[in-house]
Amino acid sequence: MKPAASVLEVNLERLFARAYAPVLASPTFRARLLRTLELGIAGPKPGRQAVRWRVAAAMVVGLGTALLAWRLLHGPDAVGSVENLLAAGRPVVREGPAGAWRPISDDEIRSGIELGRPTLELATPRDSTAQVRLGSAGRLEAQAESRLSIDSPAQGALVVALERGAIALERYAAGETWRVSTSEGSILLDRGAIEIACLELRGSREMRARLRSGAAAIDGDPRTELVPGREVLVQGGMLVVDRGLDPSVPQLPERSSAGTTGVSEPQGSGTAAPATASLRGSLVMPAEAKPPDLFTVVLLRRERLPEVSRPDPRIFRDTQGSFAIDGLRPGTWSVFVRADGFAVWQTRDLELRSGGGATELRAVLDTGLAIRGRVIDPDGRPVEGAIVLSEDDTPSQLLPLGLDAPPQGSAAATSDSEGAFEIAHLRRGRHLLRATRAGLGAGWSEPIDLSKGDPPESVAIRLARPGAVEGQVARDDGAPWSGAFVVASLLDTTFEHACMTYGHVAADAEGRFAIEDLPPGLYVVLNVSEGRDQGPTASPRVQQVHIEAGVRTRVDLPGGSQGTTLEGTLLASDARPLAGCDVTLVPKRRQGADWKSTRSREGGRFDFPSLSPGTYAVYVGESLGAEFALQCEIEVPAVPVFRSTVRAGLCALRGGVLDARSGAGLPGSVIVLEVQTDAGFVFAGKSVASGEGLYVLRFLPAGSYRITAYPTTGRFGLETVGGIEIGASDTETVRDFSLHPGAVLVVRVADSTGKPVVGASVRFLDANDLAVAFSPDDVTDASGTLRVQGVKPGRWTVRASRERFKPASTTLDLVAEEERAVEIILPSSD
């Protein structure tokens, strides 16, 4: 029967008006897919090798970087060098988390420290106080073993994070509310004077506050106004006690502490003194030059996660140019010497041993070489006011993006109105220059080799269109985490950067945060305040995110309120609970993207809130991201709470990554583990070789494995060892790598007129036509060049492509240790 058109039309009108709900892809997904497809269209599809490397690189660098950031910025060890300085009895201060701690000067003792930078951190010893002048707005006095940071992100909106100790804060005039955050709650000061102490008494933490005058309140729902002269006691954000002045309540604690993990307890008289090493040095000057009046020696010890390197600056005034440093921990150290008018002198692999006398060092100072260049924006216009520095001459593992002045002791310059810069004294060696400026994403130069005394005529650094990450930080009960310190750390999958670049910000009263001016790339985002109070085995949850140029990406920490909460238990193979292990979830089918990580607690418990239903691969490790192995897959259903038990594997796979010629270990090499499945070998974990080139992969379940070593130092080619069979009862197996030197390949892509093609995709196909990626993108830079190292000797096909051009390729045979330059000309597609 023919349908009645009129009834159908009426029904359609009503159906579309009342029962039509379009379903559209999210803009974030669209942007990510677009990028994926662009890469897929522009070159050959990545083979398993490429995927494997990308997964490994992202996870290797990601988790390690995140936890490195956490340890450096707020981890328990962050207190260590401060304690040494405080032992001299004088308050210490630093400008921002990446700055170097220094004792305050006599002037600052007398008249106070001026808050001249957006962020100031301060620590005071037991019997000394420090004053901070807050411009014309007020002042702050830190007392009683206090530890705090002061953030002044906008005029008038002051945020003080008080970790321990006590402060007196005075505000001369009303304005935007000031906030003092502690682990137990926050105080909002509208005007007047207030005393706040953060205590730990008999194992219980509390915040005490007494308003002397003016108006202030405990931040909460409801907001509790304080009464002048009355003391309040706050725990867990709640008002516990409100009483009048009670002389029985100590005004300051005998030992104040909140988050004291990592603070060294005084050692008993019976404790043996630790073995230490000594360093003696002398400056060797160029002919006819006199030693400088003042010079700085910065020490950086090589550590393996979970330990981290922390710069330890010492200032010397010795007309003979000699210095002596005692009390150093034995190990491998980097030493930087900086003096005005000279390039930074450095040595990176100095072994300091205890006993047997001090290690002698001769720091040969040299005026170095001047290097000139230009900083431009994404559209090619000159950028004024950009800070340009050599990452290799900066004695730090961490470099924040939001610099408003070059870090202390670095070789740096600021660009002028034409975008031009000149670094006058640059060490003769390899350099990677970084440029930053507010409002733009950071940019880097190509590696520059000054070892032959031949600086390039000009270095171009193109800043990126900035992206941003924004979201909300919440505690596990869903309450906003005001004052949480959020870090977005750029992942270096090239292993070429000497420093880690990151952006950071403190969350506002509603827990909102936004980190601006991020260059595009892979990042890990974490709340470094998380886990700080839970002891040395705690760690924050970490999320990986891809930042696009010009795009604001939403990331909530620990996640949105939607989804499933996974409450898990991690057990050893003998059913023992495993505490202090890193548990990482990777959504299946996403090739290593969007993973989350946390650390198991007592009883092996761990949890992941806000998971999307689906299948997740579960990885377990215990070296803060330096090492982890695939355990199983979990199917997370669409329910509010899902419980699961993970049994970790029993076997440990160990070995060394060695230089085949010398037998020396290759530190920092990345070991990628793959397990055989019905679909072939799939990524199953990774490890990083120690300073001696030794690696270990723990918790391996039974299976057939193969491992690949990716050297990150020198020019060694990668190597794969297969046929590793692990049984259910095996506890240990050993495999070593002997790596042979690889080649360096410099690919220059140009158009038919010889002009460099920027942003061309370059693909490398080995002799078996397997695509190998050397970085997540493998695209040419502003000079149309891509430089890769560690290319295995043999036949390679290099293919370049870019829109508006026809793809082109070249084939070449590489031999060990050579550095080969190839040029690929792309004909126009018009």
Next chain:
Amino acid sequence: MFHEGLHTRDIVLRDRILAGERAAAEVLLSEHLDPLYQFVHWRLGDDVHGVEDLVQDTFLAALQKMDGFDGRSSLHTWLCGIAKNKIRGARRIRAPRSLQDALEEADPEIDRILAEVAREPLPDHVLERKETRELVGATLSSLPSEYARALVEKYVEGLSVSQIAKSRGKGEKAVESLLTRARTAFARVFELLAKKRGGLE
């Protein structure tokens, strides 16, 4: 064949992709992401990440096989064919809540009413049902994209026949004819799905 022009455009897009033209990705997504996303959504369920994964896999598989697209069907139909295979695979691994499940739970009387969409006026209470919304979405995602687009323009965006004709550079008669075919196709698929309760494959 009314598809003729569309297929020619699809073949041009195929060639741009095969030539390695990066900008072709933008065109591919602007024309095919939303229809494919809806197609997968109504078959796989509410798991956003699962849908995104499958849509991404479909596009990546399409890139790999693009030289096999010969233009005899539309690119949309071809993409949906790839997606169907992947959906079957996903269903074997997990069982998300899908239209199939929703329809299993549907009231038989509702289904009977819905199956008469071309002949009987739909009661108000039926329009408020979740399964009705799901059926509308699933039906639209099953139609040729040209039909779905025409119906949305007419009944959601409220465009007149002349406006649709103008925006497409076609005559009004051609658009009326297109709408007639689209309405008939909608009714037939809608009825089929309502009767079959999860006959989507």
